[in-house]
Amino acid sequence: xxxxxxxxxxxxxxxxxxxxxxxxxxxxxxxxxxxxxxxxxxxxxxxxxxxxxxxxxxxxxxxxxxxxxxxxxxxxxxxxxxxxxxxxxxxxxxxxxx
Numbered sequence: 001x002x003x004x005x006x007x008x009x010x011x012x013x014x015x016x017x018x019x020x021x022x023x024x025x026x027x028x029x030x031x032x033x034x035x036x037x038x039x040x041x042x043x044x045x046x047x048x049x050x051x052x053x054x055x056x057x058x059x060x061x062x063x064x065x066x067x068x069x070x071x072x073x074x075x076x077x078x079x080x081x082x083x084x085x086x087x088x089x090x091x092x093x094x095x096x097x098x
Contacts (some may be wrong), residue, residue, distance in 0.1 A: 005011070
């Protein structure tokens, strides 16, 4: 093989062209992979934000339920205390039904 070739008769030209085409294809593949990775990262960030919002709402609901349960208990205790001397049997029946 001659070391100096002209543009018309270089025996390495087909290999060089094939490598250039492969390099272009690899570049397209890499761009697509990076695009998909970026989309995945963005989707994960959105999902994390949704999870944080859901978690916050659940905490708020839990606190509300606890407050309401405490209120129900205090109403029940006050009612039980108020009626304990006059109607002990009726309170006992009510508490058994609950």
